[in-house]
Amino acid sequence: MRTRSQSRNLHNQQHQAPPPVVEPFNLEEPFENPPPPPPPMDDQRTMAQLLEAPTAGYEDAIVVPEITADNFELKHGLLNLVQNKQFFGHDKEDPHAHIRYFNKITSTMKFPNVPSTSVKLMLFPFSLEGAARIWLEKEPPRSIQTWDDLVSKFINKFFPPSKTTNFQNEITRFQQQFDETFYEAWDRFNDLLRACPHHGFLELHQLDTFYNALNSNDQDSLNSAAGGNFLDKMPRDCLRIIESKSKVRNSRNKPVVTKVGTSTSTPGISPDVAALTTDVAEHEDMMKTLILDKQKSQAPVTVKAVEEKCVTCGGAYSYRNCPATDGNVYRDNIQEYVSQAAVANFNQGNTGYRASIANHI
Numbered sequence: 001m002r003t004r005s006q007s008r009n010l011h012n013q014q015h016q017a018p019p020p021v022v023e024p025f026n027l028e029e030p031f032e033n034p035p036p037p038p039p040p041m042d043d044q045r046t047m048a049q050l051l052e053a054p055t056a057g058y059e060d061a062i063v064v065p066e067i068t069a070d071n072f073e074l075k076h077g078l079l080n081l082v083q084n085k086q087f088f089g090h091d092k093e094d095p096h097a098h099i100r101y102f103n104k105i106t107s108t109m110k111f112p113n114v115p116s117t118s119v120k121l122m123l124f125p126f127s128l129e130g131a132a133r134i135w136l137e138k139e140p141p142r143s144i145q146t147w148d149d150l151v152s153k154f155i156n157k158f159f160p161p162s163k164t165t166n167f168q169n170e171i172t173r174f175q176q177q178f179d180e181t182f183y184e185a186w187d188r189f190n191d192l193l194r195a196c197p198h199h200g201f202l203e204l205h206q207l208d209t210f211y212n213a214l215n216s217n218d219q220d221s222l223n224s225a226a227g228g229n230f231l232d233k234m235p236r237d238c239l240r241i242i243e244s245k246s247k248v249r250n251s252r253n254k255p256v257v258t259k260v261g262t263s264t265s266t267p268g269i270s271p272d273v274a275a276l277t278t279d280v281a282e283h284e285d286m287m288k289t290l291i292l293d294k295q296k297s298q299a300p301v302t303v304k305a306v307e308e309k310c311v312t313c314g315g316a317y318s319y320r321n322c323p324a325t326d327g328n329v330y331r332d333n334i335q336e337y338v339s340q341a342a343v344a345n346f347n348q349g350n351t352g353y354r355a356s357i358a359n360h361i
Helices: 004-015 076-083 095-105 116-127 130-138 148-156 161-172 182-195 203-213 216-226 234-246 269-298 329-347 349-361
Strands: none
Touching: 076 116, 095 116, 095 148, 095 182, 116 148, 148 234, 161 203, 182 203, 182 216, 182 234, 203 234, 203 269, 216 234
16 A cells, blocks of 8 residues: 555656657758758849848937927038038047037037937038048947937047046146246146046146246235235135236246246246346347348349459550560550549440440540
8 A cells, every 4th residue: 555655656667758768969060051041932122132131230329309399401501511610530630629519510400399419419420521430430339328328428438547647737737838938837737627527627727837837036026016925815806806817818927937046046037027128138139130131131242353454455464564566655554544444444334334434446
């Protein structure tokens, strides 16, 4: 008689699946790609149609939302404006400046019931050329859904983190250059800030960096305008003073450089003397330039050489050596007078007068 547990074990053994059969693997057979599945029997395409290249994967990377506005059309003039200043992807090109210019151009035209971001997504590929266009074409299809996605990918491609670090170092080590005016230094400093908008420096640090980068004359000028120490002012007041001083662009803002010996010290130069010295130096340079131009414009003077020729017999020697006048003092004096007159008229180009005198001898 079977127990309940024995009956249960027998039932499980009867329903247990048989072990899988493992076939031996033949290493000598070559690896081949499996053939494509045959088309379904109800496919009515011809052989030529079945052998055509697939068209999947040819979609653009930028997804432009569907525009439902009636009679929407991009103007040809807007396309020309976008293509007049294209971005090529060179190392010295500024992608931030390109985005700013592109936003300015696209903001000039408004389309009713059409979002501005949709217009930007449609126009942006026309603003690229060269390596930049190739980059956009290599992006995966439908990988850019919004305008922010496009700007982020574009900036990160052509303004990598290493470039950001280089600009941050240039801003930190900024110094006023030799013979650079206050306005030129301030303009160059702002160019660095604009070239890297994500530099991360607060306005306080920007003003402090610029002030410490100036020469002593410009620092004293800022302190005088601030009525004391420039850095004791509020940041907005410091910025107002710098902006006011940068509007003056005359030559007196340039630093005066004097030769100072290594073992001597010179007292400070007053602003009036510095301005006078600068004006005198500019006038000296101008006079030197005028003198050099005048010397270059003057043509060289050519002097004709006088060949020795006897006016009595026509021989190739002086009249003093002529055998026909040897010992004749009176005739020698006449010959000397005629010779002097001939030489003078020869230099003046009066050949007719010379010939007439020679005929009377």
